[in-house]
Amino acid sequence: MAISRRLVQRFQWSASLRDSRIVLDRTWLCLSAAALAWSDYESRRRSRQSFCETEPGRSSIIKFRVDNDRPGLLSEATEVLKKQHLNIKDARISTADDSRAEHVYIVQDKLSGAGLSEDRLAQVREALRQLAAGDCRAEPWPRYCSADVAKHTTPEQGIWVSYKDGVYDITKFVANHPGGTDKIMLAAGKAIDPFWRIYQQHTGRGNALELLESMRIGDLSDPPQADDRSSCPFSTDPERHPGLIFHNNKPCNAELPAELMLDAWLTPNPVWFIRHHHPVPIMDHDQYRLVVDGVGTKSVTLSLEDLKSRFLKREVVATLQCGGNRRSELDQIEKTSGIPWGFGAMSTAKWGGVYLREVLQHCAGLSHENVEAFEVKHIIFKGLDSMEASIPVQKALSPYGDVLLAYEMNGESLPKEHGAPVRIIVPGVVGVRNVKWVGKITASQEEAQGPWQRGIAYKGFSPNVKELTGIDIEKIPSMQDLPVQSAIVFPKAGSTVELDDIEVKGFAWSGGGRGIVRVDLSLDDGKTWITADLQDGKDQAYNRAWAWTFWEASVPVPDSLKGKDITILCRAVDSAYSTQPERPEPLWNLRGLNCNCWHRVSIRHQDD
Numbered sequence: 001m002a003i004s005r006r007l008v009q010r011f012q013w014s015a016s017l018r019d020s021r022i023v024l025d026r027t028w029l030c031l032s033a034a035a036l037a038w039s040d041y042e043s044r045r046r047s048r049q050s051f052c053e054t055e056p057g058r059s060s061i062i063k064f065r066v067d068n069d070r071p072g073l074l075s076e077a078t079e080v081l082k083k084q085h086l087n088i089k090d091a092r093i094s095t096a097d098d099s100r101a102e103h104v105y106i107v108q109d110k111l112s113g114a115g116l117s118e119d120r121l122a123q124v125r126e127a128l129r130q131l132a133a134g135d136c137r138a139e140p141w142p143r144y145c146s147a148d149v150a151k152h153t154t155p156e157q158g159i160w161v162s163y164k165d166g167v168y169d170i171t172k173f174v175a176n177h178p179g180g181t182d183k184i185m186l187a188a189g190k191a192i193d194p195f196w197r198i199y200q201q202h203t204g205r206g207n208a209l210e211l212l213e214s215m216r217i218g219d220l221s222d223p224p225q226a227d228d229r230s231s232c233p234f235s236t237d238p239e240r241h242p243g244l245i246f247h248n249n250k251p252c253n254a255e256l257p258a259e260l261m262l263d264a265w266l267t268p269n270p271v272w273f274i275r276h277h278h279p280v281p282i283m284d285h286d287q288y289r290l291v292v293d294g295v296g297t298k299s300v301t302l303s304l305e306d307l308k309s310r311f312l313k314r315e316v317v318a319t320l321q322c323g324g325n326r327r328s329e330l331d332q333i334e335k336t337s338g339i340p341w342g343f344g345a346m347s348t349a350k351w352g353g354v355y356l357r358e359v360l361q362h363c364a365g366l367s368h369e370n371v372e373a374f375e376v377k378h379i380i381f382k383g384l385d386s387m388e389a390s391i392p393v394q395k396a397l398s399p400y401g402d403v404l405l406a407y408e409m410n411g412e413s414l415p416k417e418h419g420a421p422v423r424i425i426v427p428g429v430v431g432v433r434n435v436k437w438v439g440k441i442t443a444s445q446e447e448a449q450g451p452w453q454r455g456i457a458y459k460g461f462s463p464n465v466k467e468l469t470g471i472d473i474e475k476i477p478s479m480q481d482l483p484v485q486s487a488i489v490f491p492k493a494g495s496t497v498e499l500d501d502i503e504v505k506g507f508a509w510s511g512g513g514r515g516i517v518r519v520d521l522s523l524d525d526g527k528t529w530i531t532a533d534l535q536d537g538k539d540q541a542y543n544r545a546w547a548w549t550f551w552e553a554s555v556p557v558p559d560s561l562k563g564k565d566i567t568i569l570c571r572a573v574d575s576a577y578s579t580q581p582e583r584p585e586p587l588w589n590l591r592g593l594n595c596n597c598w599h600r601v602s603i604r605h606q607d608d
Helices: 005-013 031-047 073-083 118-131 146-150 179-183 193-198 209-211 304-310 327-331 356-363 367-371 393-397
Strands: 062-064 086-095 099-110 134-140 159-163 166-169 216-220 245-249 252-255 289-294 300-303 313-320 344-355 378-384 388-390 404-408 422-425 438-444 483-490 501-509 516-522 549-556 567-575 599-605
Touching: 005 356, 005 483, 062 073, 073 086, 073 099, 086 549, 118 134, 134 367, 146 159, 166 209, 166 313, 166 388, 179 327, 193 300, 289 356, 300 356, 304 404, 313 327, 313 422, 344 356, 356 393, 356 404, 378 393, 388 516, 483 567, 483 599, 501 516
Parallel strands: 289 438
Antiparallel strands: 062 099, 062 134, 086 099, 159 166, 166 216, 245 252, 289 300, 313 344, 344 404, 378 388, 378 438, 404 422, 483 501, 501 549, 516 567, 567 599
């Protein structure tokens, strides 16, 4: 069936249909792919093999084919179904073979929780026929068993998965999976329930569930038994500070609240921002072993005690920032995919440990000559939680790069939450490269495998890219250094000030070790500016300024703005004299990365 995009969009955005609309996350799945998934249903239904069970389904498919469509009919039909005491689980609009509009609904009887009986269908048919001439029919929602799902593991057969009591055809979504094709294909033909018990961000944020439901093709006759909560892989995660702003708990993703950000230049360990992809590993420090190997090296294995006793202890003060920091501002333009961070997905610590270059060169024998001879280009870090990322070998071996194998954080043993017993600290680089719980370091001619390096997760796309069909994702460079950044921490948005001089405070930071030269503020949309006073962090070494800089300013309120709403703007300039762009619109990208536009805070001035 050919799908009418106009009708689909009209249905999706109609406010009166918010209980029955299709929610298509445009970041993860293009609209046309979702629509085609439905058009494929009929051919799959006609060609599928016999089901494992033939008992009636828990839902019914109502197809209302009208002779003459008209504006408002869709809304009216939906209201009729609601008045018939039906739960509308999903809805589609298509154009039938004879070009008549066809409204397709997946429904359950509210009273029985099952599909429609013949009597109930007769009632619904009669009610719909009062709206328009046409044909109304229903058929059981298909039921498959796990053996049926297991037969569909290739694009040619269709890639199916099950979740709880549903069966889903994800064939057209696989290429757009944020975690990468390889990872999602592990679940092909299987239940995704065990995977989502680990990657609980799928259920924590909700959009993944909505997207999955749009690909549903039937019910599962033999769903897995309810999960035993005692087997939850996150049950041994450490206790977290309640002051953090939590976006997810399983895995934990939490940001540093603005109220605590400026209390200390070094962020206290308990309120350090948290970005996990998996459960926190359980590790016996005495049994810990770090393997260093790869091309151009001699393989070595080191214990935690080896790192502490055989190498000089080094200390580096560095700020780590997630690549999605301030993503929520891009979401206001158009929804991206990822955690809707504010500006608190960053923190600063004094890290203690061993320079990576000393381990690679003096212990594993990776000399500069070997780098050239063996064409080593990347150093790969593999975490004990299966996280994998890499950095260029130049950064790893630079005497000015300060890459650290850290076992201390702010003068204490590295906390379990933040990578104990050993993690990688790569100053000036996006947070995801700072791999926690590192168990293996490999010199390689190629960058790391996996979604965090080669997938879409940390790659920037043009604002016009809304889907990834036809794009060779691996050819897009992975994020490394981050751009200049600043934000206003005080006053808070929405607050009221009475004094004629507004006290403004915040932070600034830039990747690559570029120090902050200046922070400017404006109250009149950038017509005039005042320069802030730089505070903690202003005296860091040139091009090794790995930590943020605090700033503050007293900004006079012009007479023309007294007693009015005021928007405070800030922008930072780094040592390369790069500055923040004015607007977020040109920065928008599919994954919501690198949002560093002017930061804006709106307040109210109260004039006595």
